[in-house]
Amino acid sequence: MDTKIKIGDLILKNPITVASGTAGYGEEMNTFFDISRLGAIFTKGLSLQPRKGNYGNRVLETPSGLLNSIGLENVGVEEFLDKKLPFLLSKGATPIPNIAGHTIEENIELCKILSNTKGIDAVELNVSCPNVKQGGMAFGTNMEIFCDLIKKARKATSCALIVKLSPNVTDVASFAIAAEELGADAVSAVNTFLGMKIDIKTGKPHFNNKVAGLSGPAIKPMAVRIVYQVYEKIKIPIIGQGGISSLEDTLEFIMAGASAISIGTANLIEPSISVNILDELQNYMIENKISAISDIIGLAH
């Protein structure tokens, strides 16, 4: 049974990964299961300096969903390289750092540092961060700025480059096409959808940042639709994500066109769900006589 997936020169041992921001740096998850079993761990979005993140409310449950406004709290690249990466590698995990710089320059610097580090064979560029030098709009929602960032990031990255697409645009596929043309090795689809909560007692937004990212089962049908649409337009692998909580969800994304999938919000409820789904996927392949995962990628088209 072949569950391997190739992203650039990186080979994932299986298509089940955990999404950035829901897995920390692997330390907590490793108390629940052997993190080396995962295809990859996308670690918490990194900046050059440590980031404290947002004050006030940070998470809120919605019907089958979760709004978050964490503000990319992270340890910074130095501590990541000193402490977090050695831990991940010592456990035999496949870490893919998520890069969450707030300027083009910061993102490029992070691409350079991380891609030249032993043990890192892929990085994921989070283009949903606010672009602080150009009005604070996310890089991933303006085609011109997006292309400028990807072009420079590609040049600065000596390993596989994965671009995590924002769903908060009219046509996600056009951004996926641009990423492929500019040399990305894969895309992650998709990041959280912008949402909002008004506190009716105070009459004000619940989050200090006003808007927040919506994840969880509530966004799954929209994420499946985006993966399906993107698959028709690009040849590079898609890492599907958005509310995956079961084997059935995983298969839906793979059949829509994802080569690998990331579990996100579901990790917060069942910390071992990713390896449980991996076991179920392997059983499913045996029972249905599927010899290679590639046999069912994009089956729905």
Added chain:
Amino acid sequence: MAILLDKPQEVSQEHFLLKIAMKGANFAPGQFINIKTTEGTDPLLRRPFSIFDAEGDIAHIIVRVVGRGTSLISKMEKGEINVLGPLGKGFTLEKNKNLLLVGGGVGNAPLYFLARELKNRGNKLTYIYAAKTKNYIFYEDLYRGLVDEFLLFTDDGSAGTKGVPTEMARDIISGSGFERVYCCGPDPMMEKVVNMASASAAVEVSMENYFGCGVGLCMGCTVDTIHGFKRACMDGPVFNGREVIWSKE
């Protein structure tokens, strides 16, 4: 898999006692367990509850019904229940000291388990129990029978002294005789108790933040401290009250 041993028992208005067997678990006062309220995705997140008491590997918790998730828990049938835990870091267990415990509302729950363990260690305990109204008070007799001095307050005066202890019991809370003060309740109450406590007393508070995951993954339950942001679920829920920065920007 954990087992809910009986149907939840109503112990006061809106408050329910659950006894949950968790094979092999060891509980410490101040720790919590995280319960999935239903199968499926709505409600999505687990709900955290501090441990009210423990008999071996059986946790007792008090659930206050505040919304749909807690309402579902209060109506559970006995049998299998999806629980993670025990989680988090608990209270410091002193020996042979003079100690004060201050609980507000359902925040009294973890302080019962704490008081029991402290009593086993030869401590002298003063307990301040605050509740909104008489009907919300649970197990008054158990608390009263356990500690050396028991003081009861209700906002409306329907039981004990009328008013909040941070107004009506300032002299006691700020007394210099206590070597440690433990507090669990609403944030404004805990902040006042920390500021009021004698400078010579250590103060521990148990934070009641909104938790995303309860296992340190989501960074949602942040507590601001003089040592930076901490996760209530992993670094707490019990914190040194003097290190918490109470007013948020």
